[in-house]
Amino acid sequence: MTRQIVLDTETTGLSAEGGDRIIELGCVELLSRKLSGNNLHLYFNPERDSHEDALKVHGISNEFLKDKPRFAECVKDILEYLQGAELIIHNAGFDIGFLNKELELVGLPPLATYVDRITDTLAMAKEMFPGKRNSLDALCDRLEVDNSGRQLHGALLDAELLADVYINLTRGQDALLIMDDAPEGEGGVRVAAVDLSALALPVLAANEQELAEHEDLLAQIDKSSGGKTIWRTC
Template identity: 80%
Template sequence: MSRQIVLDTETTGLSAEGGDRIIELGCVELVNRKLTGNNLHLYLNPERDSHEDALKVHGISNEFLRDKPKFAERVQDILQYLQGAELIIHNASFDVGFLDKELELVGLAPLSAHVGGVIDTLAMAKEMFPGKRNSLDSLCDRLGVDNSSRTLHGALLDAELLADVYINMTRGQDALLIMDEATAGAGGTTVAAVDLSRIALTVLTASAQELAEHEEVLVQIDKSSGGKTIWRTLSEA
């Protein structure tokens, strides 16, 4: 079973080292690249106010967070949920940096000690679409993911959108998964290959009229190309 968690955070500002904290955590679970509905969504009391610029981005007021649990109170629930999973994060260094700082503040090992790895979809997008804008909104537009409900940043909504983006970006892997599922039956049952050599294909030859029409087309191409019709060259070869 391949378990992945698409993760996003909202924070009081941009600098974990400067004292900014996580205020919202949104996680969406994928098992074998399919949404399970087993999501995790938490608002957290950061014990400080958000910067004005951050408030404009996420719209989560300081008053709203006053009675929410602190990270230390929910850290074990968070780690249990994330345990062993591969994380999918857009601009992973930002979110991982904040999570590492929160874990450090409660005396726990960094995130890498609890999860199976991290995939950065921003790095993936830069490789797939070099020279283009690769924000989450841009990727939604490019890949046909409906983000019309995203007026402000929200960790759970952004994680849900990123899950759709990631599945679209890695769509070619579906064929591999189908092959895996076909061979994953009891005792490693495999699907027998079809021997195409036993199938007799009917050959339809062109009629005299079709051959004449084809020749007329070649004559027109000869005139426009100065006698350099590739079809005739290939036929002679």
């Protein structure tokens, strides 16, 4: 069963290398492209204040975070939850940069060590909608995902919205089984081979009335074309 985690973070600012920290982590689990309800939502004490501009975005006060656990106290549970999954993130470079910095601070290797792969929905959207705005709000509007409850950024809410956006961005894939070890077809798409040798399809023959109606329809088409229909001239 394919396991995907749609992930979002909120931070004290824009620079992980400059000392900004994660203050909120929101994760939504998809199993075979369906919401499982097994979500992860945590707030952290970043041990520093959020920048004023960041506060305007997420609205999470410094006072609210004072009694929350440090990231280091939750890292084991976080990595166990994310282990082996495909991560789906909008503008993945930002969130991964912060997560990698948090892991570095506790002496652990980068996040890619623990997960199967990382999919950036911003990169997907730019390829599908070149030249257009591809923020999460813009994609919600374009793909008819209801984001009316999003007054401020919040990691869990944004992850839930992104899950709907991702499903809509990849809508055609729920009817196509894609496997890493399947034969490669045209265009580089790997499609699972299906064995139909044991499948017996019933053959339904047309009755006399149906054959007569079919012949009459062909005759009418032939008459309209001046006797130039292919099935009459071949």
